[in-house]
Amino acid sequence: MLKDKTILLGITGGIAAYKSAELARLLIKEGAAVQVVMTANAEAFITPLTMRTLTGRPVYSSLFNPSYGSATVHIDLAREPDMVVVAPATANFLGKIASGIADDLLSTVLLAVDLQVRPVILAPSMNTAMFHNPAVRDNIKLLRQRGYIFADPLAGVLACGDVGEGRMVEPGQLLLLIKDKLSARADYSGLTVLVTAGPTREPLDPVRFFSNHSSGRMGYALARAARERGARVLLISGPTALEPPPGVDFYPVESAREMYALVMDKFSLADVIIKTAAVADYRPEETYAQKIKKSGDLSIRLVRNPDILQELGSRKGTRFLVGFAAETENLQDNAHKKLAAKNLDLIVANDLTREGAGFAQETNKVSLLYRDGRVEELPLMTKYELAHLILGRIRGLMVDI
Numbered sequence: 001m002l003k004d005k006t007i008l009l010g011i012t013g014g015i016a017a018y019k020s021a022e023l024a025r026l027l028i029k030e031g032a033a034v035q036v037v038m039t040a041n042a043e044a045f046i047t048p049l050t051m052r053t054l055t056g057r058p059v060y061s062s063l064f065n066p067s068y069g070s071a072t073v074h075i076d077l078a079r080e081p082d083m084v085v086v087a088p089a090t091a092n093f094l095g096k097i098a099s100g101i102a103d104d105l106l107s108t109v110l111l112a113v114d115l116q117v118r119p120v121i122l123a124p125s126m127n128t129a130m131f132h133n134p135a136v137r138d139n140i141k142l143l144r145q146r147g148y149i150f151a152d153p154l155a156g157v158l159a160c161g162d163v164g165e166g167r168m169v170e171p172g173q174l175l176l177l178i179k180d181k182l183s184a185r186a187d188y189s190g191l192t193v194l195v196t197a198g199p200t201r202e203p204l205d206p207v208r209f210f211s212n213h214s215s216g217r218m219g220y221a222l223a224r225a226a227r228e229r230g231a232r233v234l235l236i237s238g239p240t241a242l243e244p245p246p247g248v249d250f251y252p253v254e255s256a257r258e259m260y261a262l263v264m265d266k267f268s269l270a271d272v273i274i275k276t277a278a279v280a281d282y283r284p285e286e287t288y289a290q291k292i293k294k295s296g297d298l299s300i301r302l303v304r305n306p307d308i309l310q311e312l313g314s315r316k317g318t319r320f321l322v323g324f325a326a327e328t329e330n331l332q333d334n335a336h337k338k339l340a341a342k343n344l345d346l347i348v349a350n351d352l353t354r355e356g357a358g359f360a361q362e363t364n365k366v367s368l369l370y371r372d373g374r375v376e377e378l379p380l381m382t383k384y385e386l387a388h389l390i391l392g393r394i395r396g397l398m399v400d401i
């Protein structure tokens with residue numbers, strides 16, 4: 001199962017370090033090559049000789065050891081593995097990587113690992129009070145946002161006799177997580193996906209704007225799913241209440257014109273462009289510098305915004321272009337017209353009148369309309385499930401291009 005895979009196993013100084021010996025043994029039994037890097041404190045708990053004997057490879061622990069041969073051993077170690085696992089990861093170690101500190105070999109390797117290319121699993125192990133300390137909570141939150149994967153510690157009796165969360169997961173469970181993450185579909189690796197999401201805001205004066213009900217959920221689900229399948233993801237989003245998914249390049253914008261400028265700047269990098277954003281078709285002709293004071297009735301003249309999708313359709317070349325169509329009537333007719341008029345490869349048609357579909361919901365019910373006239377009606381599903389399904393269909397069609 002793990003044949004031809006190389007795992008870099010980082011061990012830091014916690015009592016759970018003894019479990020890493022078992023983890024190394026399990027990984028090797030599955031056919032993986034295991035490269036161990038230990039911190040100086042880890043060596044107080046388990047000897048390099050144990051790990052060297054189990055893995056059949058030299059154990060690295062120093063930044064400056066002439067016997068390693070290479071002067072840039074930290075870079076070599078960061079580039080070799082398919083995955084990095086730090087088990088146990090102490091509170092101190094999490095703090096160091098959260099703040100970019102590289103003061104020993106393992107923290108330096110971690111800083112040099114490209115998270116876009118290889119996953120990093122962290123298995124924290126510490127006393128409950130330390131685990132719940134706000135500094136540690138913040139570090140874990142930040143690291144998750146940056147795309148690190150956590151093997152959450154278990155509750156139980158800890159080495160110090162305290163009972164609570166903080167016990168490192170068992171090696172068998174960690175092995176399952178490692179296998180799971182390594183076997184995740186990687187059908188987008190090497191590809192760049194640009195996703196636009198959310199509403200736009202069209203300012204009228206310093207306190208007012210025109211906008212719509214888009215929550216951004218569909219676009220964020222697509223960005224997350226594409227990242228999980230190995231893509232580099234550029235997410236250009238209007239204002240939403242959502243956290244950007246881990247590991248994506250995030251570009252916040254406000255107005256349709258800002259979104260237009262950024263999309264035009266970035267689209268040439270992308271192989272696939274998915275436009276879920278609910279772009280305002282109109283904006284106030286004039287944006288007032290001062291707040292408009294009330295006095296009688298008021299007319300506001302609206303002018304057309306640029307149609308981003310239309311423009312992309314004319315410039316797309318061989319890129320795969322996906323549009324969304326939100327309709328309240330004549331769904332298929334209107335969606336077909338948009339697909340043809342905007343030179344799309346696929347359009348996801350959303351009937352806003354259907355139960356479970358549309359804005360601010362966790363679920364969606366859509367039809368996929370293809371260039372060749374085919375229509376695929378999909379059942380109600382979560383936006384995350386739908387995101388994976390859409391990405392699967394796109395990938396299938398790209399093979400034909």
Ligand code: CTP
Pocket residue numbers: 256275276277278279280281305306307308309310322323324325326327338
């Ligand atoms: N879109 C865009 N730029 C705009 C308006 C829409 O890129 N100024 C994109 C949306 O991101 C979506 C698709 O066009 O992928 C369809 O949006 P929708 O509002 O359903 O359709 P419109 O093309 O604006 O047509 P209409 O308003 O007439 O329904």
